[in-house]
Amino acid sequence: MLFVLHLAALALYGLSAALALAPFSGVTVSRRWTLGVATLGAVLHGVGVTELTLVGLGPALSMLAWCLMLLQIGSDLLLRTGTVALFTAPLAGGLVGLALLLGLAPGAEPSAGRNLWFILHVTLSVLGLALLALAFISAALYLWQFRELKAKRFGQVFQLFPPLERLDRLNHVALVAGFPALTIGVLLAIGYAVRYAGGMHVDPAQVVWGTFTWGVLGWTVWVRVVRRWAGRRAAFASIAGFTAVVLVYMALKLAQPGTERFL
């Protein structure tokens, strides 16, 4: 059942990506359809996620994909930024596919999956990551639309991408919500480790690079909120922040391969 639900979600996310691409090939698709397909995929996926034991790389990737789709639907409903689906839908589809390949069974400590601290840690960390990914995507779309507007090119990007200020607002909201969510998620992980797992068993490299990444993300939020950066500079900053997260994660994962844990 879990596998079938994920497979259905994968197909619907693929369709959602195709519907997001359709206007660029001249096919007009009703917003009702694009939202409907994404929502149906997220609902089926959501049923699957409730059956997951949130331990291991596969379940974490599935959860991340689900959060991304929820954010895609939310941003389309609230800010009419449906074009983010160009990136979120294929990314979510890819993550679900990868989760299916890695397996959806729990990793090393299945009992942890039933602990409230652990569930909150995974949920907030994954939601934080998804929000930072959304901030990255909106920043990339912003820079793309910015370039087209500056160059006075009035083609498909000008016609179909959302307005600059709306993308900037989405980037702001995603960044400002994503950073605290990720921070609380990490703090909950420390609390869980101290309280239930007999202390922290973390590689020093993870601590150093994790702190570095947190610092970079903190800087992007600081310049946005305190220094009131907006527009192009803020977009570059949020791209730098998310790139740091991805590069550090991949480096750490290469140094310590395995699918039992997300990190």
Place this chain on the structure above:
Amino acid sequence: MVGVNHRTAPLEVRERFAHASHEVPGALTRVLSAGAAGGVLLSTCNRTEFYLTEPRDSVSDAVWELLGERIDGDRAVQHYGYTERDQDAVRHLYRVSAGLDSMVLGESQIQGQVREAWEISRGQAGPVLHRLFQSALLVGARVRHETELGKGAASVPSAAVSVASKIFGDLTGRRALILGAGDMAELAATCLVSEGARVTLVANRTYDRARAIAERLDARALTLDEAWPHFADTDIALCSTSAPHAVVTWERVAGAIQSRRGRPLCILDLAVPRDVDPAVGQLENVFLYDVDDLQAVAGQAAALRRGEIPAAENIVSDEVERFWTWYGGLAVVPALKAFREQLDDVRAAELDRAMRHFKHLQPEDREQLEQFSRLLLNKFLHHPTVALKQAAERGRAYALLDALRELFGLESRDGT
């Protein structure tokens, strides 16, 4: 339908022909008194058209006389106009309502103007024009819903709004600064205001002219030199001065723009020659567009709209046929009634004459003969009646009705 539009008459003539709402009932009363059952006057800045039902020939003369009183000059007023009849008149109104006959193809304002014309003329329209205008509004809505004829910004002022919207999204509450007091600046400013933007400042070389426009737009008037610091806090700058060289230069505005903390500034330069030094467009977060750029945006939308013309024309043709079927059915009933009554009169008269020669017949034999004459008439009338009704269903009854009137000397609809 008798009228003039932007293709047949220049602006200075059209603006004379335009009727304000309060003038419409009087104008219609005058035209209808020349011999028409109903009328609607559609008057906009681009057209003045009288839609009339059951008109006598003298009605178009009354229209030209009425319009002729509004202009001077030697040229006969008829030369500015055109006349459409029957299905062509229906098609014309449907095309107007769909935006196919507009100066800016597919513009939507015309639909509101058609509705307004119908509402103002309601008391004088009559049932046929009620139905025609109702259906015209539906045709306009159908074309806009089923085709992309109304998509995009197809004029320079609407392209200016479209570009600003791509930067700011919703324009509600955005602050606009107008440089120059030309008609184009005022037109584009009006478009921005209609989208919710707020014109806060109007600057011009001569203060008095700036003040005149500022009062109309509920803004503050400035001289040009006072305007440069305001580039720090405005969102949209609309430039349309008649200066022979660039007035918005890097030196004048760079300082103000750099203090914006990354907030975008949209500068729309509608002047020819240009008002804004292209170097200003190189500043961070400044989006500078001149008339050529805006015409490119408008041209793209216009090209897209032109591609939708065949689909829109198909909808119009469908709807004309549908209306004409309804109208044909309406006309067949009284014609058939008159035809039958006329032949029955002939039958009764001839029977009466024959009966005078057959005085020896018994009353029941006379009754038989009367019955026979009625049956014979019904047999003769059966096929023409069915054929006319079928032709009406196909919207092709008019040729047959005309033939019927001609062959049997029936009274025509206008009573002649």
